[in-house]
Structures are given as C-alpha cells and as structure tokens.
Amino acid sequence: MIKIIPSINIIGGKCIKLNQGDFNSEKIYYHNPLDVAKKFEDHGIEQIHLVDLDGSKKMTPMNYHVLETIAGHTNLKINYAGGIHNDGDVIKVLEFGASTITAASIAALKKENFASWIISYGREKITLGADAYHGQIRVKGWQKQMEIDLYDHISYFYNRSLKYLKVTDISKDGLMQGPSFELYQNILTRFPDVYLIASGGVRSMEDIERLQEMGVHAVVFGRAFYEGKIKLEELHRILV
Numbered sequence: 001m002i003k004i005i006p007s008i009n010i011i012g013g014k015c016i017k018l019n020q021g022d023f024n025s026e027k028i029y030y031h032n033p034l035d036v037a038k039k040f041e042d043h044g045i046e047q048i049h050l051v052d053l054d055g056s057k058k059m060t061p062m063n064y065h066v067l068e069t070i071a072g073h074t075n076l077k078i079n080y081a082g083g084i085h086n087d088g089d090v091i092k093v094l095e096f097g098a099s100t101i102t103a104a105s106i107a108a109l110k111k112e113n114f115a116s117w118i119i120s121y122g123r124e125k126i127t128l129g130a131d132a133y134h135g136q137i138r139v140k141g142w143q144k145q146m147e148i149d150l151y152d153h154i155s156y157f158y159n160r161s162l163k164y165l166k167v168t169d170i171s172k173d174g175l176m177q178g179p180s181f182e183l184y185q186n187i188l189t190r191f192p193d194v195y196l197i198a199s200g201g202v203r204s205m206e207d208i209e210r211l212q213e214m215g216v217h218a219v220v221f222g223r224a225f226y227e228g229k230i231k232l233e234e235l236h237r238i239l240v
Contacts, residue, residue, distance in 0.1 A: 002211060003218035004235055005079070005197070006040050006225055007049040008033050008070075010063045017223050018053070018173075029226045037070045043232035044239045047077040049102070049166075049199075049220045055083025056141030059105065064096045071097020081129060082141075086113075090121060102166055104129030105139035108146050108153065115160045127164040127197065128157050133171055142170055151190065158191050165194045166220065172201030179207055181214070188215055205234050212238070 008015050015030035030036045033050075040048060050070065054062035061083045071078055080098035084090060085106045093101055107114040107128055117126050130153055131138050137148040154165060167187060169180040179201040187196055195217040202208060202221035208230075211219050224230040 002208065002216060002238065003047065003197075004045060004208070004238060005047050005049050005218050005220045006045060007051055007199075007220050007222040008036060009051045009053055009222060010066050010082075011053045013063060013066060016053070017226060033066050034069050034073055037074050037076060039232070041074045041076050044236065045076070045232075047079065047099075049079045049081065050098075052080065052082030053141060056081075056105070057083075057143070059083050059085055059140065061089055061093055064092070067093065067098060068096045079127065085110075087117075087120075090117065094125075100125050100127060100164075102127040102129045104131055107157065108137050108139050108148055111156060115157060118157070118161050118163075123161055123163040126162075127166050128154070128162055129166050129168070130154055131168040131170055133169075138170060151187075154187065154191060154194075158194060163195055164197065164217075165191070166197035166199055168199040169201065173199075177201055178203055179211065179219075181210065184211065184216055185214060203229055205230060205237075208238065 009017055014028050015033045015036055016028050050067060052061050052063045067080055077099040079100045079102055080093045081102035084101055084103045090101060103114060130150060131142055132150040135150050137146045137153050139146060169183055172180055179198055184198050197218040197220060198211050198216045199220040202219060203224050208219050
C-alpha cells in the first residue's frame with residue numbers, strides 16, 4: 001500500500017507553492033500552516049512533508065516555529081526538509097518535533113557527511129532528497145545545478161545502506177502534467193531495495209494509483225490538493 005504524504009511548503013511562516021522551484025512564482029495557499037495540517041490529520045493522513053524553503057535558500061533551517069506548532073498540536077509524523085547541513089541542524093529539527101528528515105544539498109556538497117548520518121542516526125530517520133533537472137542534481141532550493149548524474153548520486157548512497165529515497169523531477173514540479181513514471185521505473189529497476197518516494201507532477205488519484213502499481217513506497221504531492229484536483233475524501237480508497 002502506497003503511503004500518502006502531502007507537502008506543506010513554507011516561506012515566511014506561510015504555506016505556499018512554487019513552480020519548478022522558482023521563488024518568483026510564489027503563491028500563498030494558507031497563512032497558517034497548522035490549519036492545513038489539521039485538515040490532513042482529520043482525513044486520515046498520518047505523515048506530512050514539511051519543506052522549509054527559507055532554509056533551503058539560506059542553507060540553514062529557519063521555520064522551527066512552524067515545525068514545533070504542528071508537532072505540538074497534531075499527531076502527524078513530520079518529515080522535515082530544507083537547509084539541514086550539519087549535525088546541529090539534524091538534532092535541533094528532531095528536538096523541535098520532526099520524526100524524520102530529508103536532506104538534499106548536503107548529500108551533493110558533502111556526501112561523506114550525509115553517508116555518515118545514515119549510520120549515526122539510523123536508516124529510518126534519514127531520507128536522501130535527490131532533486132534533478134534533466135538528470136542532473138540541483139541543490140540550494142533547486143537554484144544551483146551540479147555536474148552530478150542522478151543515478152550515480154543515488155548509487156553512492158545506495159551502496160552505503162540508504163533505505164529511503166525521495167526523487168523530484170524538477171521539470172515536472174508544480175505543473176500537474178503527471179509524474180516521471182519512466183524515471184521512477186528505472187530507479188526501481190536499478191535500485192530494487194530502495195524505498196522510493198515519488199515527488200513532482202502528481203495531478204490526480206489515477207497518478208497515485210499508477211505509482212502504487214509500480215511499487216513506489218510513497219508519494220508526495222502538493223498543488224494537486226491545494227488547487228482541488230485531488231480531494232482528501234478520495235484518498236480514503238487508498239488510506240483504508
């Protein structure tokens with residue numbers, strides 16, 4: 001059964017959405033992220049992906065207060081991402097209420113450091129965020145492209161006990177044109193033991209069901225919900 005993980009993207013304490021990581025495309029959906037978090041919980045959602053976009057740009061987590069508020073007023077498991085670059089960041093994010101973390105930039109910029117986290121914090125706590133544009137890794141809130149091949153990047157950590165992998169095809173993100181099904185199938189074929197989390201482009205329940213049939217572990221989506229393409233009531237046929 002595929003896990004359903006809605007995303008809450010934060011800039012300035014508000015729930016927003018960008019297109020393909022473009023900070024000039026910001027659209028505010030909720031002024032209080034706790035409101036949407038409670039809505040998710042009320043409909044049977046158990047986990048959310050909380051993305052600190054301020055932290056991604058500044059390379060250090062910024063929205064601890066949002067994390068603490070949601071953790072303190074819901075029973076949601078929170079996967080936190082955005083700006084996590086050192087052990088102090090990991091420890092603080094976990095202390096403020098995150099159940100798990102996703103890190104992307106550090107894995108590309110200091111891969112040995114990230115690999116050590118898989119061991120020191122445990123495979124269940126650490127998710128690799130591999131965000132790519134036309135097969136090349138991007139970091140720092142998708143603003144900087146690296147000369148790193150996506151598959152080579154995944155392989156390095158897969159060979160070092162990585163369990164959870166979240167892959168975003170940036171070219172699909174926010175456009176609601178469908179996920180990169182071929183990309184995800186290739187990843188599942190090449191890395192059969194990884195727990196793949198698909199992100200980007202999800203536009204309908206049919207997309208989610210197709211990802212489930214492929215064997216994807218979890219799906220992260222945002223705009224499709226915020227713009228009414230996916231109704232929380234529809235998710236019950238997967239959640240129950």
